[in-house]
Amino acid sequence: MYTHKIPFQLHILAACIVTAFSSQALAEVKISYGTPEGFSAVEMDNTANYVATYNGKTLPGFISYSLSKNALVFDARQYADNGIDTEDRRVIEDVLSKIDYKQCKDGCDLRVAEHYVTLDKTRRTLKIRTTREDFLAPDTSWGLINNQSLDMRGSSESYSAFNLNGNTWFGLPGRSFGYMNWYANRSQNRGQSSRDQGISSYYLQKNFADTYVRAGKQNSIDYGSGSVSTVLSPSFDQFITLGSQEYMRSDRDVGSLVLFSTAEGNYEFYRNGRLILKRPAILGRNEVSFADLPGGYYPVEIRLVDRNGNLINEQTQDINNLNFGGANSWRVTAGQDMDEGGQLLEGAISRNMSQFYLNAAAVSGEDSDWASEVNVTRPSSFGTLSLDPTVGVLSGENGTGGYFNLNMNDPVLGNLMLSRYQNTDVSRFYYGTPSSSLAYSRNIAGVTLGYNYRDYGRGETQQLEARWNYKPNGLWSTFGLGVQKANGMPGDSDYTLYLNMTWMLDKSQASVRAAQYGGKTQLSGDYRQDYDDNFGTTSTGVTVNRIDSSNSFNAYGSRAGTRGDASLNLGHSDAASNLDFNYRGMVAANQDGIALGRYSHGGSAMLLKTPALGETPYGFKVEGHPVAGNGTYAVPLNQYSDVPFARVSSDSDNMDMNIEVPANIVRAHPGQVYNAKAKVDINMVYSGILVDAAGKPVGGIIHETGDTAYANGLFSISSKAVLANISVDGAGGRYTCDLTKPVQPSHYLCK
DSSP states (O other), X not given: OOOOOOOXXXXXXXXXXXXXXXXXXXXXXXXXXXXXXXXXHHHHHHHOEEEEEETTEEOSSOEEEETTTTEEEOOHHHHHHTTOOHHHHHHHHHHHHTOOTTTSOSEEEEEETTEEEEEETTTTEEEEESSSSOOOOXXXXXXXXXXXXXXXXXXXXXXXXXXXXXXXXXXXXXXXXXXXXXXXXXXXXXXEEEEEEEEEEEEEEEEOSSEEEEEEEEOGGGOOGGGOOSSOOOOEEEEEEEEEHHHHTOOOOOOEEEEEESSSEEEEEEETTEEEEEEEEOSEEEEEEGGGSOSEXXXXXXXXXXXXXXXXXXXXXXXXXXXXXXXXXXXXXXXEETTTOSEEEEEEEEEEOSSOEEEEEEEEESTTOEEEEEEEEOOEEETTEEEXXXXXXXXXXXXXXXXXXXXXXXXXXXXXXXXXXXXXXXXXXXXXXXXXXXEEEEEETTEEEEEEEEEOSSOEEEEEEEEEEEOSTTOEEEEEEEEEEOOSSTTOOOEEEEXXXXXXXXXXXXXXXXXXXXXXXXXEEEEEEEEEETTEEEEEEEEEEEETTEEEEEEEEEEEETTEXXXXXXXXXXXXXXXXXXXXXEXXXXXXXXXXXXXXXXXXXXXXXXXXXXXXXOEEEETTEEEESSEEEEEEEOTTOOEEEOOEEOOOSSEEEEEEOEEEESSOOTTOEEEEEOEEEEEEEEEEEEEOTTSOBOOEEETXXXXXXXXXXXXXXXXXXXXSEEEEEETTEEEEEESSSOSBTTEEEBO
């Protein structure tokens, strides 16, 4: 008979968890806003209307401030006519009567009449909840969201690569959803081919009021960067998890990995032999966002491949992508170990202890394999200096180790990031290697000096860099001069010298990069032009590269628009020609329709329908994403966010638009596709010079608006509708002027 023994260290961890649960968690919320210039704060405050929710349900009318009653009020009849019962109306009225509206200057969190109130005077929202925890139970239905990223590359040197990966969210009734992460990779290089495909993670999840249950298969490679607060992140072939909802709302980590490339091409990131990410590489300094990488602390193999598929360099680095601070959360997982088989049990907890953040985790498997971890983070401020230190202790069947992280920021002293991982090979569940990293930067007399040091036990890398800006007559110039020692490979002691120069003027950018590496001189020049319109941004450019006597030329174009982001690159070198194409976007569907959109990190979207305004095309942005008129678009939403009214903006030069997108979304649930319709009211502005066929100015009274076109043809009118033509009653009779096609800039033809 087999008896599983729980290690003594797990008992200690369990005691820490019990202590953490019994502690009172205090979280301070600070909100500060400003008043736009030209507006009176008092007048705005007195006339403001607030979109309100009561326990997550959007109320059917605005809540406003009454000067006579000196209190917040609502239309009780309107609420009654729209299904708000008598008891709820009484409670809402009681809560509002006890809110000191004027004392809540910019926004505040209050506890009044046994309810919790969040008032935001800038976003014009008011939330009333019966419990402190902001857990709500929104209704959900069927939906489908699929994020896909396609990358295709080829070269005349017998090289081709095809990479397709994505994640699919299935929205289900009863606050449930399904998730699947999938990938397919193909490559062929000089007669050798490889392929890899599969579904790395899949699970079903049911959300309750403050907990969730999840079951399926989960690979740690697919963990989001913001969901990992400890270095322990095992993979389960089969599992079931019980946890708190707050764990699912952890903020994504920020920051980036800095790499120095010795050639133009692409970075390929491999973890456990699987390609997890591709990013373009330019000569010199490159940054890769941690938000695009799996969470945790783990080694990755980074390959630098040129456009013809040649391997330029490969290195192994440890990725430190953890989220140490945050809210109160916990989870317990039981399942089958993906790596070794057998039973596996994991537990984790995060607590806000008022003075510090505590994260703890424990993993227990068969054959007495186990690991545990506790880390503590203590954010502090001393004047302008902010410190964010973290200390962690690891234990397992092989021993004990730990780590230390420090982030420091100060406008005078500079910015410092320091970390050390020591004796971390504690268990088969975590077998990290000792490592040290240091990054420091400081601005001195307008020059930012930076130093980076990394030692991961497989080689040492150091970079020293100086960056400065220069802006004569509006031409923004940026210069970077640096030196790098080694390249992360054992025994590699070469130095790389590089110089980056960039000039920007309006929507144009030119760059020159030079590097000396391995006895070779490398030069690269790039010119790019951006074109912004109401429907997105288009970029075109060329890149010229020279390495000793070898030359290459690339032309590229990219589009970030309403249906996703795409780019195309065509290149030619002395040895071969190459081509690559990349697309990244989303498909969202529900019972009312289907649409394309930009990539949705949160797994939820809004299916937005926009009206037609005659035959005139128009566009605007919703939640920061472009959409166009007379269509249906998928707009990404942040996970578990509330969107009573979507944020909108327009940059049209000749069209003033009043846009409202009432969304009424409570806790944007994964897999959910919400329907919304945009309400667009326009005010067209037409101005310029009216001329006849002979080029002579046309003046008179404009029939449609009653405005006057002057004798020199100058006119300016506004209209609530799109005008293709206007009629002008002048001295020579009535003219019909075409406003759709200027015969020359700002000149319109009249007949």
